[in-house]
Amino acid sequence: MSNIQKAVTIRNDVNLKKETLRIEPDEANPGKFLVAFTFDAAVAGSITIIFFASEGEGCCLTPMKESLLPPVTVHFQQGLAQKFKQPSGTGIDLSLFEEVDLSKEGGMNVYPLAIKAEASTDNQNASTEGNTEPGSTNSQITQAVLEKERGEYQVRVVKQILWVNGMRYELQEIYGIGNSVDNDFDGNDPGKECVICLSEPRNTTILPCRHMCMCSGCAKGLRFQTNRCPICRQPVERLMEIKVGNGGEE
Numbered sequence: 001m002s003n004i005q006k007a008v009t010i011r012n013d014v015n016l017k018k019e020t021l022r023i024e025p026d027e028a029n030p031g032k033f034l035v036a037f038t039f040d041a042a043v044a045g046s047i048t049i050i051f052f053a054s055e056g057e058g059c060c061l062t063p064m065k066e067s068l069l070p071p072v073t074v075h076f077q078q079g080l081a082q083k084f085k086q087p088s089g090t091g092i093d094l095s096l097f098e099e100v101d102l103s104k105e106g107g108m109n110v111y112p113l114a115i116k117a118e119a120s121t122d123n124q125n126a127s128t129e130g131n132t133e134p135g136s137t138n139s140q141i142t143q144a145v146l147e148k149e150r151g152e153y154q155v156r157v158v159k160q161i162l163w164v165n166g167m168r169y170e171l172q173e174i175y176g177i178g179n180s181v182d183n184d185f186d187g188n189d190p191g192k193e194c195v196i197c198l199s200e201p202r203n204t205t206i207l208p209c210r211h212m213c214m215c216s217g218c219a220k221g222l223r224f225q226t227n228r229c230p231i232c233r234q235p236v237e238r239l240m241e242i243k244v245g246n247g248g249e250e
Contacts, residue, residue: 004204004216004220004239004240006240006241009243010162010164010169011138011164012140012162012164013041013042013043013045013119013138014039014040014041014042014043014047014117014118014119014140015039015041015117015140016038016039016115016117016140016142016160017037017038017039018037018142018157018160020036020037020038021035021036021037021115021142021144021155021157022035022036022154022155023035023036023091023092023153023155024036024085026088026089026091027088028088028089029088029089029091031093031095032089032091032092033091033092033093033094033153034085034086034087034088034090034091035049035084035085035086035091035113035115035155036084036085036086037084037115038081038082038083038084039076039082039084039117040080040081040082041076041077041078041079041080041082041117042078043119043120044075044077044078044119044120045075045076045117045118045119045120046073046074046075046076046117046118046120047073047074047076047084047115047116047117047118048061048071048072048073048074048115048116048118049071049072049073049086049090049113049114050063050071050113050114050116051063051065051092051112051113052064052065052069052106052110052111052112053111053113053143054108054109054110055109055111055114055141055143055161058163058166059141059161059163061114061116064106064108064110068096069092070090072086072087074087094146094153099148102145102146102147102153103145103146103147103148104145105143105145105158111143111144111145111158112144112145112146113144113145113146114141114142114143114144115141115142115144116139116140116141117139117140117141117142118138118139119137119138119139120137121137137163138162138163138165139162139163140160140163141160141161141162141163142159142160142161143158143160143161144156144157144158145158159171172210173210174205174210174242175210175211194213194214194215194218195214195230196214196215196218196221196222196230197215197217197218200215200217200218201215202214202215203216203241203243204216204218204219204239204240204241204242205239205240205241205242206231206234206239207236207237207238207239207240208234208237208238209229209231209232209234211229211230211231211232212242213229213230213231214230216241219239219241222236222239
């Protein structure tokens, strides 16, 4: 087992809250549906809705059915917990497509729904100024499918991607990190301490299962005792230490 890897903090200027992503009927256009969600934005920028989008090099998204469903771009200002709804008249008529085509990823990495939230180029830092190539701006991409539940389509997010300073990062859930970052560490809270020593705050994640369940000290000792996660017993490939303090973040 390799040494513990330190996590690197990546600034995310715009964040779509994936649990809020949904489609709603367009009341002015019966039979059509609009994409809606809540998002946070540290800077101004734009959101683009693309149906049947293929992801290419540099996180560029290409609409595969552009003549039928042209992309829709809406600009936004800085602000937290902003409500977004696709403009009326630009939605999708789900009856035009087979259920199987809406509910899974297609060939050539095509997703039925993709949302690209881009930070305005005016807000890019000095290292990216002057870089006007497609896909050069910092952005978050949410790729999703539409699945039928009890006769109605629901949105299920398949993956979220960050494109920052020319690098692509795929976001992954960390199981247990919520307990560690909620308020300050309290040794009396049974949900925050290391599952092995039961005293130090948990700050180390096991990969690939992504359980954040140990302190760094116990994680180092784990390498000499077992190669299994204490939570799910899956094999341990790597360990990642994640700083969970409230200070020091830019």
